[in-house]
Amino acid sequence: MSNKSKILLVDDEPGMQRYIRTLLEIDDHQVETASTGEEALQKVEKGLEPNLVLLDLLMPGIDGLETLEGLRKLQPNIKVVMLSCVNDTKKVVQAIRLGAVDYITKPFQKAELDAVIDQCLGINQQNYTGEVEDLGDETFFVAASANMRKLRSQAALVANVDIPVLMLGESGTGKEVMARLIHKLSPRAHRVFLKVNCAAVPADLLESELFGYEAGAFTGATHAKPGKFELSNKGTILLDEIGEMPPSLQAKLLHVLQDQQFSRLGSRSVIKVDVRILAATNINIPEALANKRLREDLYYRLNAFTLQIPPLRERKEEIPILLKHFMTQLSEQYARAPLPYSPEMLAACANYPWPGNLRELGNFVKRYLVLGDEKLAINELKPRTDGTGAEFEPAAPRSGAESAGGLKSLARSAKDGAEAEAIAKALDETNWNRKQAAVLLQISYKALLYKIRQYGIARNKNTHKLSAGA
16 A cells, blocks of 8 residues: 555644654655644545544544544545544544544554554555454354444454443344454453353353352352352453343342442452453343333443344355355364355355354354255255244145155254244243243253244244244
8 A cells, every 4th residue: 555645634732733743744644634623624525535534532613523423424434533632431432433443542652653544544454354253262253244344343443442332133143253353352352251141041040150159158059159250350251142131130230330349149248350241132122121121221331332233134245255164164173074065055045034144054054064965955045934934834744746845854844843832832831931941841941042032932822923033
């Protein structure tokens, strides 16, 4: 990239403006200056098209945030880096929401400024290019679509601001992956990252799982045990499926968010921790708030910044990359030679809606690798009524012509139908106590929750409607 990038510097302090201009001109950048937000907007309105804007946050007249908003209206794709002498978390978050690509705290050294400019302008190819990004623990991040590139940029910015982040999206879209990305890009990256699935742990055990307990706190507590918050001190904790947390426990979590302190079960002493809290859920937030399933004060505390992860059907550009990477990863895991994807299979994958998102795609690749049957794999992606497409109905006897589509497909449909009916019956018998239903079905609590979503089993006074659910 040419060193002669055009940079608009907006700062009301003459001394700081001269200092930054000197740093920029040393590297042959073309520098335009403005002392107020109004002046900056006038220059852009008159035709100035800078490669980058360095914008002071606190200025007389219209401040940096108003100026940023105005610049984005004039040039929606303009790149703006905020400059601030104070690390005001609220203003930084607001700037990110308004479209700032980065921020830097004054005073700063030339190396810091150079790093930010290089990142924003792509010098030395330091910006993210959309390739597979390894996050460790067999997780990876891909951003080949415009939506995901924007999300990654926001994640990179918010990673450096120590605030809670709430990730929303359908099941399987990659909310945990986004959480791991934030952790990796944050100053806590060298510390521990712990995930707690609030839906997988029975309600009566979740409190001790999160906050720990002392010996004798309850029957069976023979020795003290630290909770996940203690274990993730100085690091990051992801509270997955936060919408499944009992309201009584949400109150204690709110206290931790506010004061970063809590007590173990059975203890009166207070434990102080420094933990970055991330949360994820696929629930309908307005509905959960209206039904008191999610505390409003907790939601607004967690909602300091929100990342909405789009479903896979809205970022189909990433499907070929994901298919290739899943095949590479799984073939190594199962010690098998990777299988190729024919144009017909790639087309079928591109046209399939993937209601289960990345999780379903990964399982599809796994089945294809293990069975090695391309025709069966393609047939699996065709529209059907087994809970992944239209409303599910138990399989009925078919004529010879109808059953000619394949006995395997028919058997799978019948199996899914029987499984869904058994789950619905167990839930009905236990009055929708999912913990008891899991025991009755002899499966894990987590597996039951997954299957309820897979088959779209919904509670109803008279019947259990089985329909698609992600």
